[in-house]
Amino acid sequence: MQFVELSIPGLLEIQPKRLGDERGYFSEIFRLAEFRNRAGDCDLVQENESLSARVGTVRGLHFQTVPFAQGKLVRCTRGAIFDVAVDLRHDSESYGAWAAVTLSPETGNQLWIPPGFAHGFCTLVPDTIVNYKVTAVYSQPDDKGVAWNDPAIGIEWPAQADPETLSAKDRQQPLLADLPPYFSMKG
Numbered sequence: 095m096q097f098v099e100l101s102i103p104g105l106l107e108i109q110p111k112r113l114g115d116e117r118g119y120f121s122e123i124f125r126l127a128e129f130r131n132r133a134g135d136c137d138l139v140q141e142n143e144s145l146s147a148r149v150g151t152v153r154g155l156h157f158q159t160v161p162f163a164q165g166k167l168v169r170c171t172r173g174a175i176f177d178v179a180v181d182l183r184h185d186s187e188s189y190g191a192w193a194a195v196t197l198s199p200e201t202g203n204q205l206w207i208p209p210g211f212a213h214g215f216c217t218l219v220p221d222t223i224v225n226y227k228v229t230a231v232y233s234q235p236d237d238k239g240v241a242w243n244d245p246a247i248g249i250e251w252p253a254q255a256d257p258e259t260l261s262a263k264d265r266q267q268p269l270l271a272d273l274p275p276y277f278s279m280k281g
């Protein structure tokens with residue numbers, strides 16, 4: 095299993111090994127000890143799955159606030175996504191910066207997003223399924239967001255991104271400039 099740090103420290107793209115044979119392949123997609131060794135001590139306490147029927151579906155940018163801040167280990171099990179994270183740690187050198195990877199079942203790669211980041215994705219094909227483990231349970235009162243198209247963040251979404259697919263919640267997320275300092279590098 096390979097771990098590659100993205101342009102923002104803390105974000106890790108994970109590439110499990112695939113052992114191929116005449117039947118297909120076998121792949122270990124998660125080992126807690128190896129994951130913790132790279133991502134730090136954390137417990138993955140909930141697993142989520144979402145299906146997005148339309149190509150260009152945009153979900154995000156979401157995060158939960160302390161004490162329910164979530165780390166997310168994201169993979170795409172059908173279709174493909176442009177998966178993006180935004181640094182919301184107010185004392186980080188990369189505050190407001192974004193980084194993205196394409197996740198798909200063909201590559202089998204994953205993205206680790208530590209607490210302190212907003213997460214979102216855009217589907218690149220119809221009927222895309224995203225599966226992700228999180229380090230804190232869902233807490234609706236602590237479920238917050240930031241505008242997907244905030245020019246101060248400047249995410250270069252794929253051409254497929256379709257604003258018509260946004261949920262009512264995502265159509266009215268605040269701008270980065272209006273976010274309280276929810277997160278710090280000090281945890």
Ligand SMILES: Cc1cn([C@H]2C[C@H](O)[C@@H](COP(=O)(O)OP(=O)(O)O[C@H]3O[C@H](C)C(=O)[C@H](O)[C@H]3O)O2)c(=O)[nH]c1=O
Binds near residue numbers: 144154156213215261
């Ligand atoms: C996140 C979550 C949601 N829900 C309920 C709340 C709503 O009734 C329904 C849909 O929730 P929402 O519209 O927030 O789902 P997404 O737009 O896919 O949001 C997710 O996608 C972005 C990309 C993320 O990173 C977050 O994990 C998560 O916010 O599921 C739950 O019951 N448990 C949960 O953990």
